Amino acid sequence: NAGVTQTPKFQVLKTGQSMTLQCAQDMNHNSMYWYRQDPGMGLRLIYYSASEGTTDKGEVPNGYNVSRLNKREFSLRLESAAPSQTSVYFCASKEQSRRRGNTIYFGEGSWLTVV
Amino acid sequence: GESVGLHLPTLSVQEGDNSIINCAYSNSASDYFIWYKQESGKGPQFIIDIRSNMDKRQGQRVTVLLNKTVKHLSLQIAATQPGDSAVYFCAEKETSYDKVIFGPGTSLSVIP
Numbered sequence: 001n002a003g004v005t006q007t008p009k010f011q012v013l014k015t016g017q018s019m020t021l022q023c024a025q026d027m028n029h030n031s032m033y034w035y036r037q038d039p040g041m042g043l044r045l046i047y048y049s050a051s052e053g054t055t056d057k058g059e060v061p062n063g064y065n066v067s068r069l070n071k072r073e074f075s076l077r078l079e080s081a082a083p084s085q086t087s088v089y090f091c092a093s094k095e096q097s098r099r100r101g102n103t104i105y106f107g108e109g110s111w112l113t114v115v
Numbered sequence: 116g117e118s119v120g121l122h123l124p125t126l127s128v129q130e131g132d133n134s135i136i137n138c139a140y141s142n143s144a145s146d147y148f149i150w151y152k153q154e155s156g157k158g159p160q161f162i163i164d165i166r167s168n169m170d171k172r173q174g175q176r177v178t179v180l181l182n183k184t185v186k187h188l189s190l191q192i193a194a195t196q197p198g199d200s201a202v203y204f205c206a207e208k209e210t211s212y213d214k215v216i217f218g219p220g221t222s223l224s225v226i227p
Contacts, residue, residue, distance in 0.1 A: 004158075031213045040123055042204060043159070043217040050213040058214065090158055094213070102147055102208060104215060106158030 002026055006091045006107035013081045013114045021076040021110050023091030031094035032074035033058075033104070034066060036087040043090065049074055081114040088112070123202060125222045134192040136221045138205035143186065145207035150179060150190045153202045153220075162190070162203075192223075200225045 006023045013019055025032065030051045035043040035058075045058030049068040063085060065077045074093075078085060091107045128134045140148070146167035151159035165172045165179045165188075172179050178191040188205050205218045 033215065035217070042123075042219040045214065045216060048214055056214070059216065092158075094215070102149070102164070102215075103161050104149070104151075104159075104206075106160070108158050109156075 004091055004093055004105050004107035006089075006110050008110060009108070010111045011113070013078075013112065015082060015114060017081050018077065018079050019081065019112075020078075021089055021091070021112075022073070023075065023107060024073045025091075025093040025105070026072065027093060027095065027105065028071070029093035029095055029105075030071070031096070032068065033092040033094070034064075034074070034076045035090045035092065036060065036085075037090060037109075038087050046076065046089075078112075081112075083114045086112060086114045123220050123222045125224060127224045127226060128195050129226050130195060130197060132195055134190075134195045134199070134223060136190045136192075136203050136223065138188040138190075138218045138221075140186050140188060140205065140207045140218065142207060142209065142216070144209045144211075146210050147208045148179070148181060148188050149206045149208075149215075150177075150188075151204045151206060151217075152199075153204065155201075159204060195223075195225050197225045197227055199223060 004025045033048040034046040044060045047066040049055045052071045067075045089110045092104045094104045149164040150162040153159040163174045176193045180189045202220045204220045208215045
């Protein structure tokens with residue numbers, strides 16, 4: 001049981017390049033999320049997916065697209081990377097149960113630098 | 116738009132003392148609140164949660180207090196240890212939506 005796995009862990013992009021961050025969870029969770037965390041700051045929600053086939057904007061969606069490919073996978077795409085998108089990106093999935101509530105499990109993060 | 120770069124507030128406590136980390140939330144419709152701990156270079160980890168029909172919930176060495184009147188949440192850590200040094204985030208969620216929004220975080224530094 002690997003939990004939430006995201007790739008790549010580190011990436012350097014040139015301005016204008018595109019790339020996709022991959023995320024997969026093996027916990028059979030319905031909800032998945034992408035957050036970004038700038039140095040010394042909190043987590044900001046980019047997009048989330050409440051279930052397979054649905055996606056919704058979060059606090060800072062501009063410049064990003066997402067795909068909920070299936071229940072396990074939720075990818076984040078930067079079509080034309082900008083230096084302002086230099087950040088650490090966290091994927092997460094959420095368990096929902098009467099007993100355990102709404103616990104979110106995070107991946108280890110993807111460090112993205114746009115030069 | 117881009118937010119102004121604000122650095123995390125820092126709380127320094129002596130080892131063995133109790134720590135209190137505060138959080139103000141903005142959405143009066145939020146009915147579920149969670150505290151997370153993030154160690155350097157890692158993803159956030161769940162600590163404790165509380166529903167809006169409760170004022171207090173206790174875990175192992177941690178207590179969360181919720182004051183809905185002033186939209187305030189606090190995390191109390193008893194007998195703080197060096198391993199508690201991390202950034203702590205509160206998060207809020209509405210029942211009707213699956214969106215989970217995080218607060219700005221507080222950096223806790225434990226002095227041995």
